[in-house]
Amino acid sequence: MRRGSRWFAALMISPTLLVLVLVVLYPLLAAARESMYVRGEGLDADGFVVEGERFVGVANYAGLVGERFVNAFANTTVFTLATVAVETVLGVAMALVMHGVLRGRGLVRASILIPWAVPTAISGLMWRWVFQADGVANAIIGQKILWTTEGVQAKLAVIIADTWKTAPFIGLLVLAGLQIIPDMVYEAAKVDGASAWQTFWRITLPLVKPALVVAVLFRILQALAMFDLPFVMIGRGKFSVETLSALIWDEATQLRYGPAAAYGIVLIAYVSVIVFVFVRLLGADLLADARSRKERA
Amino acid sequence: MTATETPPVAAASRAASAGPARRLPRTRTVVVAAAAYLIAFLFLFPYLVMILTALRPQAELREPAYLPTDFAWENFVNFWSGGLSGNLLITLQVAAGSTILVLLVALPAAYYTARHRFRGRTAFLILVLVTQMFQPTAMLVGIYREFSQLGLVDSIWSLILVNGGFNLAFAVWILNAYFSSIPRELEEAAFIDGTGRFGALFRITLPLAAPGVVTALIFTFIAAWNEFVVALTLTTSPEQQPLTVRLNSFIGQYQVDWQNLFAGSVIATVPVIILFALIERKVVSGLTAGSIK
Numbered sequence: 299m300r301r302g303s304r305w306f307a308a309l310m311i312s313p314t315l316l317v318l319v320l321v322v323l324y325p326l327l328a329a330a331r332e333s334m335y336v337r338g339e340g341l342d343a344d345g346f347v348v349e350g351e352r353f354v355g356v357a358n359y360a361g362l363v364g365e366r367f368v369n370a371f372a373n374t375t376v377f378t379l380a381t382v383a384v385e386t387v388l389g390v391a392m393a394l395v396m397h398g399v400l401r402g403r404g405l406v407r408a409s410i411l412i413p414w415a416v417p418t419a420i421s422g423l424m425w426r427w428v429f430q431a432d433g434v435a436n437a438i439i440g441q442k443i444l445w446t447t448e449g450v451q452a453k454l455a456v457i458i459a460d461t462w463k464t465a466p467f468i469g470l471l472v473l474a475g476l477q478i479i480p481d482m483v484y485e486a487a488k489v490d491g492a493s494a495w496q497t498f499w500r501i502t503l504p505l506v507k508p509a510l511v512v513a514v515l516f517r518i519l520q521a522l523a524m525f526d527l528p529f530v531m532i533g534r535g536k537f538s539v540e541t542l543s544a545l546i547w548d549e550a551t552q553l554r555y556g557p558a559a560a561y562g563i564v565l566i567a568y569v570s571v572i573v574f575v576f577v578r579l580l581g582a583d584l585l586a587d588a589r590s591r592k593e594r595a
Numbered sequence: 596m597t598a599t600e601t602p603p604v605a606a607a608s609r610a611a612s613a614g615p616a617r618r619l620p621r622t623r624t625v626v627v628a629a630a631a632y633l634i635a636f637l638f639l640f641p642y643l644v645m646i647l648t649a650l651r652p653q654a655e656l657r658e659p660a661y662l663p664t665d666f667a668w669e670n671f672v673n674f675w676s677g678g679l680s681g682n683l684l685i686t687l688q689v690a691a692g693s694t695i696l697v698l699l700v701a702l703p704a705a706y707y708t709a710r711h712r713f714r715g716r717t718a719f720l721i722l723v724l725v726t727q728m729f730q731p732t733a734m735l736v737g738i739y740r741e742f743s744q745l746g747l748v749d750s751i752w753s754l755i756l757v758n759g760g761f762n763l764a765f766a767v768w769i770l771n772a773y774f775s776s777i778p779r780e781l782e783e784a785a786f787i788d789g790t791g792r793f794g795a796l797f798r799i800t801l802p803l804a805a806p807g808v809v810t811a812l813i814f815t816f817i818a819a820w821n822e823f824v825v826a827l828t829l830t831t832s833p834e835q836q837p838l839t840v841r842l843n844s845f846i847g848q849y850q851v852d853w854q855n856l857f858a859g860s861v862i863a864t865v866p867v868i869i870l871f872a873l874i875e876r877k878v879v880s881g882l883t884a885g886s887i888k
Contacts, residue, residue, distance in 0.1 A: 303711075310707035311719060313700040314763060321760025322726045325737030332736050392634055398627035408872055409635040412642060415871035417821035419839040420860045424645045426846070427853055434644055466638060470875075523730035526823045530843055543732035547824060550736050559736040566733045573728060 326566075332559035333358050358556035359564075367561065369537060370545040371568075376453070377541060378521040381460045386514055388461065389468025394502075396469065397476045407473075410466040418463065422530025425459040429531065446531065448538045456528050456539050460521075468513045475509030476502070511580050518576065522569050542568075649857035670858035678834070679841060679859055686820055686837040686863070689754045693819035694812050696759035697766045701811065705770030706800070710779065720771070727764040731757065731825050739828055749835045754826055758819035766811040773807030774800065813874045817867050838863040 335351045336358070361367050392410065399406055413421065428434045429445035435455075436443055445455045479502070487497050525547065528539035535548060542565045549558035652667040674680075708716055731738060738757060739748075747753035777800055785795040801808070823839045830836045833844065842859050845851065 304713075307707060307711065307713050310703040314704040314723065314767060315719075317696070317700050317756070317760045317763060318723070318726055320741075321738075321757055322729055322734075325734040325741055326729065327737070328740045329734040329737035332740065395627055395631045395634060398624070399631040400624060401628070402632075406631045406635045408875065410638045411871065411875055412868055413638055415817060415867050416642075416864050417823070417839050417867065419821070419823040419843055420863055421641075423842065423846070423856060423860055424641055427648065427857075428641060428644065462638065462641070519728060519730070523732050525732050530823075530846070543730070543824070546732055546735055547828065550739065550828070555736050555740075559734075562733040562736060566729060569728055569730070569733070 329559040329562050332555055333563050334556075336556050337553075354556070358560040361557045361560065362564065366537075366540075366545065370540045370542045370561075373453070373538070373540055374522060374524065374542045374568075377456065377460070377524055378518060380457050381464070381521055382514060382517050384457070384461050385465040385468050385517060386510070388465040389513070390472050390503075390506075390510070392465065392469035393472035393476055393506075394498075396473050407470065411470065413463045414467045416463075418526040419530050421459065421463060422527050425455065425527070426531045429455045446533070448536060450538070452532050452536065452538050456531060459527055459531060460524070463527075464517060464520075468510070468517065471509050471513035472506050475506035479505045507580075515573070515576055518572060519569065522565070522572065645857050646861055648853055649861045651854050653852070653854055667854065670854045671862070673855045674858045674862060677855070679838070681834050682836055682838045682841040683862065685751060685835060686839070688751050689758060689822075689826075689837055690816045690820040692751065692755035693758035693762065694816045696755060697762055697815045698808075698812060700759070701763055701766035701770055702808070705767050706774050706796075708767075709771050709774035720768070723764050723767050726761075731761060735824070735828055738825065742829055747829075749830050749832055751835075753829050754819075754822070754837070757825050757829075758822055759815070762815040762818050766815060769811050769814075770804070770807055773804045777803045810874045813870050817870055820867050 334353060334355055336354045337351055396403060396406055426446065430436075431442070431444055433445075435445065443451055445451050483501055483505070484497065487501055492500065523543050524541045525543035528536070528541060529544055529547075532539045534544070540548075542561060546558050546561045546565065549555075549561065649670055650666045650668070651670075652665065704719075708720060742748055742750075742753040745753070747756075781799050781803070782795045785799045786792060790798060821839065822837075823843075826837050826840045827843075830840060833841060836844070838859065842856060842863065845856055
């Protein structure tokens with residue numbers, strides 16, 4: 299490569315790298331460091347008051363075996379599994395229905411997409427209103443359920459609200475996948491006497507799998523970091539809906555930076571493991587693009 | 596395999612929508628359409644409730660799910676006079692600032708990686724993609740630490756930087772895909788015709804990539820507009836908070852003025868819905884680019 303063009307490359311690429319260093323890399327390293335320190339006043343082993351930072355090693359990670367962390371970890375996992383599973387099934391069903399609509403598909407598509415575009419912190423407010431003791435949800439089912447108090451019903455309310463927000467997202471990505479399946483394939487299946495059920499499992503699903511895998515991976519990433527909905531709908535510090543992100547935020551606002559940073563590092567590790575397993579198992583070929591271009595180059 | 600599939604997706608969707616029409620029996624078509632409209636209604640229903648509540652006089656607040664007898668437009672006026680217009684301005688500045696930042700930073704990187712082969716190019720693209728995996732909440736402490744050291748707590752600049760940074764990955768990837776799909780020969784032809792390197796870029800390539808650029812920008816704008824947890828952490832004074840955070844601060848132990856709160860929510864929602872309607876198709880093809888062959 300010529301010398302001049304190398305400079306030019308650096309000029310074009312470095313702003314992106316600079317922003318990523320400022321916003322992602324530095325906070326990541328700062329959090330990793332913070333997770334091994336304690337700040338503020340404290341007593342040392344001899345009973346003297348010490349100020350400032352002290353290195354404590356993995357002491358901040360001791361909370362990992364505590365009840366609160368285990369609960370938040372379990373909530374995050376349950377929310378992720380439940381919402382992504384329900385949203386995938388509903389999303390595929392919605393995509394199939396939308397694919398069959400001939401007139402007004404644009405309208406249907408636009409209306410189910412609204413929930414996805416709306417700020418989650420705002421839809422959380424709306425759902426809080428819907429799930430009030432004398433709210434719309436209880437009026438419709440004719441029950442008196444205290445949705446926003448501690449308990450399973452609070453979890454359920456969050457899952458319903460999250461599903462409502464993101465099932466359409468999966469639906470749209472699957473619809474895009476459905477639309478590029480040639481009619482010929484279906485005609486061939488029909489000639490061979492395949493039932494609708496067989497056609498779905500043997501043809502439709504395998505052919506939309508690439509689109510579905512990407513959609514589900516995006517969703518898992520978001521669900522593992524869930525914060526807005528439980529926080530706004532049910533409230534802060536509510537045990538039964540406290541996610542890892544909520545725990546991190548709460549610890550940080552209580553000035554317990556060390557544990558908050560430690561939980562953050564654990565969340566990143568958790569997300570990385572899940573993504574790795576997911577990509578390995580389902581073969582999401584996210585990097586096919588980069589790779590194929592490299593081969594051509 | 597790049598975003599060249601954008602046009603084919605659109606073409607195929609046209610073909611497919613004509614396809615099943617001829618083969619499906621009529622009753623089934625009607626049933627499917629009815630199901631689709633029902634689903635659409637179910638997804639819109641909570642919003643209807645919200646908009647109706649925003650228009651309800653306070654006296655009628657305890658009668659859910661019916662039409663208000665008279666529309667209380669003053670709820671929207673209350674929003675303005677209650678000082679929330681300042682928070683709307685903060686939201687606008689943060690969203691616009693993040694969008695401009697992404698445009699300035701992502702465009703050169705995406706263009707260069709699409710047009711040139713250089714060492715570390717794939718590594719760069721993968722690095723950008725990996726940052727998508729790190730969510731702001733996980734490193735909240737690091738983010739807070741950094742911006743308090745920089746003296747940027749309670750400042751729109753920190754929110755612009757964070758929102759821009761966390762939306763860079765998507766912008767770089769979708770723009771890279773768009774630029775790659777534009778034949779290099781077009782640019783070279785213009786260059787030979789004497790437009791110069793930059794003339795070719797501005798007169799040929801950028802106009803052709805405009806749909807991708809617009810998509811990436813609107814996507815960033817919406818994401819920054821909707822962001823909650825970082826703003827919640829980095830802003831402390833009410834007048835510096837974006838709308839999402841400020842509206843939520845009205846939920847407390849005391850009685851909530853739902854009708855005013857929802858008037859504010861409608862105002863916070865309408866702009867993103869309009870923007871989203873403009874790019875909805877492109878976001879879908881952008882997200883699936885690289886997965887659908």
